[in-house]
Amino acid sequence: MPSVGLAVIGAGYWGPNLIRTALATPAMQLEWLCDLEIDRARAVLGSATTVRATDSYDAILTDPAVTAVAIATPAATHFDLVRAALEAGKHVLVEKPLTPSVAEGEKLAALARRSGLVLMCDLTYCYTPAVQRIRELIRGGQIGDVQFVDSVRINLGLVQPDVDVLWDLAPHDLSILDFVLPEEIHPVAVAAHVGDPIGAGRACLAYLSVWLSNGALAHVHVNWLSPTKIRTTVFGGSRRTIVWDDTNPAGRLAVHDRGVDRQQAGEVPQDERRRALISYRTGDTLVPALPEREALMSVMTEFSAAISQGRAPLTDASAGLRVLALLEAASRSADSDGARIALAEVGT
Numbered sequence: 001m002p003s004v005g006l007a008v009i010g011a012g013y014w015g016p017n018l019i020r021t022a023l024a025t026p027a028m029q030l031e032w033l034c035d036l037e038i039d040r041a042r043a044v045l046g047s048a049t050t051v052r053a054t055d056s057y058d059a060i061l062t063d064p065a066v067t068a069v070a071i072a073t074p075a076a077t078h079f080d081l082v083r084a085a086l087e088a089g090k091h092v093l094v095e096k097p098l099t100p101s102v103a104e105g106e107k108l109a110a111l112a113r114r115s116g117l118v119l120m121c122d123l124t125y126c127y128t129p130a131v132q133r134i135r136e137l138i139r140g141g142q143i144g145d146v147q148f149v150d151s152v153r154i155n156l157g158l159v160q161p162d163v164d165v166l167w168d169l170a171p172h173d174l175s176i177l178d179f180v181l182p183e184e185i186h187p188v189a190v191a192a193h194v195g196d197p198i199g200a201g202r203a204c205l206a207y208l209s210v211w212l213s214n215g216a217l218a219h220v221h222v223n224w225l226s227p228t229k230i231r232t233t234v235f236g237g238s239r240r241t242i243v244w245d246d247t248n249p250a251g252r253l254a255v256h257d258r259g260v261d262r263q264q265a266g267e268v269p270q271d272e273r274r275r276a277l278i279s280y281r282t283g284d285t286l287v288p289a290l291p292e293r294e295a296l297m298s299v300m301t302e303f304s305a306a307i308s309q310g311r312a313p314l315t316d317a318s319a320g321l322r323v324l325a326l327l328e329a330a331s332r333s334a335d336s337d338g339a340r341i342a343l344a345e346v347g348t
Ligand SMILES: NC(=O)c1ccc[n+]([C@@H]2O[C@H](COP(=O)([O-])OP(=O)(O)OC[C@H]3O[C@@H](n4cnc5c(N)ncnc54)[C@H](O)[C@@H]3O)[C@@H](O)[C@H]2O)c1
Pocket: 009, 010, 011, 012, 013, 014, 015, 034, 035, 036, 037, 040, 057, 071, 072, 073, 074, 075, 077, 081, 095, 096, 097, 122, 123, 124, 168
């Protein structure tokens, strides 16, 4: 029996994916699709459906059959829509970014906590089999100490009307970083350099450095202007290095037993030091087998399980807030010519 009566809000680019996966989730009963442009909602649903289309959010919030909403509208609308849903007693799944600011995100997290409702942020990549395996490998100590992370997400992307490339694409890389790092390692500072070479009025490419509490450095490059699509992240460790190429379905992940070792100076005679201190390791490369599973199906399953079990979801409001803290600091850095910005603890 479906336990969650769901309404999806937003029938633009991403909303139809939520519709499709909600319809395929046995624990969910999709009741409504709401969009200010009702014809768009009708077109997404087609004629052979029992799901109702509406342009009235109030109709959804007052319907007792609706226990949860999934929101896929532009970021600037998230705060008002999420707050209204929580105040009406509905559980919420909201697209990244949680809100346009940490302050607003914290208000929503507190409201959800007080109301005993699930507030989940759709950080989709955390639910991909590749990222889940990377988390197991890193947290299980397989790569040793994390030394660097290098993430490239570049493509000919849609120049968004409301957000810059940092807020559009970097939530993916930053949520992945947050998800896979061991719990004791966290970002301590950020610097961002951005460019708008086509005069779009907002950053179309960005280079983001994130310093981590263990001394490691992470780097994220996001770009809407690249004619070729590259989605590669390297997680460098003291024992092994993971290379994730998301555009290569036959070999998305490779774990290389290759790297650089450094001997302690005391172990090497003085006259041999310059030559002997650095040595290169060449070992095998392992290509882990990954299950074929659509990440958004896992998002829906996790949302309905968190609701029925009365627990926090894997990517709860706190995860959304940690991403927001990084984005906000990155924007401040970009506004001050790439200055290094220390991160304050967000109220998670
Ligand atoms: N998880 C992912 O991988 C992923 C991918 C793409 C987009 N997104 C996120 O999804 C959200 C939506 O992005 P999009 O690209 O689909 O945007 P879009 O502009 O294509 O669609 C947004 C839709 O929301 C409707 N809308 C706006 N305000 C509304 C309101 N108050 N009530 C009802 N409907 C309203 C618009 O009419 C439009 O149809 C953003 O937060 C974006 O970051 C997530």
